[in-house]
Amino acid sequence: MGKRSIPLLAIDGGGTKCLVVFMDRQGNVLGQGKGGSSNYQGIGKDGVIRELLFGMEEAIADLRQKDDSGVPQAEIEVECAVFALAGLDTEYDRRVITGLVQEVLERLPIRVKHLIVENDGYAALLGATGGQPGILAIAGTGSIIFGINEQGRTARAGGWGHRVGDEGSGYWIGKQAVMAILKAHDGREPGTRLAEWVLPHLGMAHEEDLFNWMYGPDYSVEKLSELTCVVGQAASAGDQEAQRILEAAAHELFIGVAAVIRHLSFLDKPFTMILQGGVLQNEGHVRELLMRKIQAYAPQVQPDEARKEPIYGVTAMGLAYLQVQTPAEA
Template sequence: MGIQIGVDGGGSKTEIVALDQTGRVLRSLRKPASNYHVVGMEQAVQHIIEGIGEALQEETLEGIGISLAGIDTPEDWKIMADGLKKRLMILAQETMIPYPEVPVVLENDSFGALMSVKGEFSGNVLAVGTGAVALGVNNEGEVFRVGGWGYLIGDQGSGYDIGRKALTAMAASFDGYGPKSLLETTITEHLRLAQVYEIKDWLYRSKRTNKEVAALVPVVVETARMGDCISQSILVEAGRALGLLTRALLRKTKGLELGLVGGISCIWESLELSFQSTLQEEFTGLQLLKPIYPPSVGAALLSGISQVRRIIF
């Protein structure tokens, strides 16, 4: 029996699955982070190779799909491919993997997200968690990506963006140079701070990650439900920003289907109205889809796609 192995890696964890020829998950496991910008190249490669090795058993290996956060530029891809290639060759000697007959795909995690929507290398996906990126494939098989520029110059509408704006509003409310907001109280209580000013220690002394800032999103949603206008406006802006991201992608792909992947699905009702209003005149028939597979399965399915980048042995 042949299997495909999928690796979905990010800044907090790495999910690995083994699929049989029917797409059934035979094994699944989790390893620590594999975004090399977060944990370094050595640790990222180690976690990926360990996961692949543990997912392999007696079956015939037909392909490996590796879908990782942090593979954003050609240089990122080359660095990661070179690191993985050496360790994969060692693994091949131990397990008799017949490279180069077995394809090994390496792509950004948005590719695994796209495949998770319908199991096909087609359509469009909006992947929003800590960051935000949209990826699509048109009818000619051309691949387009919008967003994914990182938190310094992009990621508008992302979890980090919402959390950062909430913290900014909290400080402005406390100092009095901005509108009064319930975020001043709700964030303080959520983080168990004695007073608002302790947010500086929480942020800077502890060197909080973007993921920890993004974890404030549920607080913003709840505060918006309490009637806080500032929280409501932050969510409206986020929905609009994601609408603009999607519009830019759909203009390139001409598609009318969009998969929603990531933590965005948990708060979609708070974003949908402003998101749809940004698109309604130009893309009135847009259909929103929930993914049918987890991203790790999407990564495994990537190994059978020809339009993606492969590690050459």
Template structure:
């Protein structure tokens, strides 16, 4: 039996055909499929390219598809989800079951292997999403960079900029972030950053990459950088705690999957997160997933056929090992 898992986002979309043991038969990466960022004609084109490549790579596995699970960003609205289901159904063999859900399911299952829990995503943006054993769902945060996205790369970068302008004004402490960020933009003084930072529609992509300088400065024991990370960790901890109390009450230890570029330095953030959870009496097991999000999509597809994940699945799912098609 073969299933197709799809992880679709605002930057790229990944598809993997695999069997119930986790062995990959075909895989491909195409462009964005988030309907909030690209028009539907482009979404259909990217999906067509994805499925065509998978079929060409392994015709036999493709023709024997049982289920497609597509965890996609931008399908919160019923009409967006319906459009995605119809678009995918046209491209796969007749009779293949197609299920579309939010991409948070992929991220969660990449760490819990289909079990209930919470996933904390902290990349350019951030969101906390969870499901309990009854199928109840919840979220905290993730309302966009103008309103929320606490603990995200953008949030860290914005706080770093705030700190260097406060130092420049004489309102804040000295920080090595100033030197790093000025060098990044190849300017001499903070006011020279304004034109670049305030480019229309460019704030997230300009500011988010600055988060790496916060981690580097923290490694050098910079007081301001360490404060930024500590506060970001506490924000994340509060989101996790809030959702855990809503969904899990006192039902034992909750697995919390940490996903996204911010957690490439989870060692810096985990102490503050754990401190909040301890203070609020939330029992959680913080997990760094060993599978990519598309692996979670494959697991959900198998779950749709009542297939339990067996020992060895993770070892068999060697993402990136299959030669890509045209």
């Protein structure tokens, strides 16, 4: 079996999907694949291995289909591999995730010379801002806020996972909706019509079914996060509790953004503000309320769109590494 040298392998693995690309030094895509969630805190270690393998095997198949090297089924030698994965929040997480990545690589016909393992939020920040001063707020299944200033110093807030954090995220909104339904069912809080949207969405008839699902084998963080859309529908229909939940989500996200603004001394300086993730892209009420709060707190903020998708932040890290290598090292 021969060998095929590939400069870069880049993996952007979030709480919803995992994108895998092989690239040359000019940033051209040579092969790509896609897997599911790669956050080990949500789907477990075996789940991460399964989804990474699926995405990488698909990318390898795509690479070989386009291969004109004349070497059939060649082993792939990667100069630099960058894995930007959700769930990397502490040094312990880094050790765990690095171990999972190494196990995945051992199962594939890939040999990596240099491995970089990073948080997916940091990669998304680089892709969104192009490395320029700015803050990226992500609220999808989970939530996190990352920022970078003119000196290249970074700061983050949130991103501590669904058990102790992820405020303002889809998961958090879904959980608040379930809590509101059960409290209203008990008579502990004023009535809400949220059950009229949530129960049919989940294929349920009674509030007790909701309780059983939350503690049963079919429950998942991702499924709970999907309730965000029906909370939005209830809010649009005038349900006050649904509106309160979305307003609280915006406020929780603002608290995180404000912390990063202070850490990076952006209060009286211009900076770009980018909002990403399903909650902020699909729930206009949350997005608009959050931006109003930020503009009142830091008047020089400049709302902007992401310059590139998160995967480009991942590839930027890898290409930066390749650029500083001498020909002998590369």
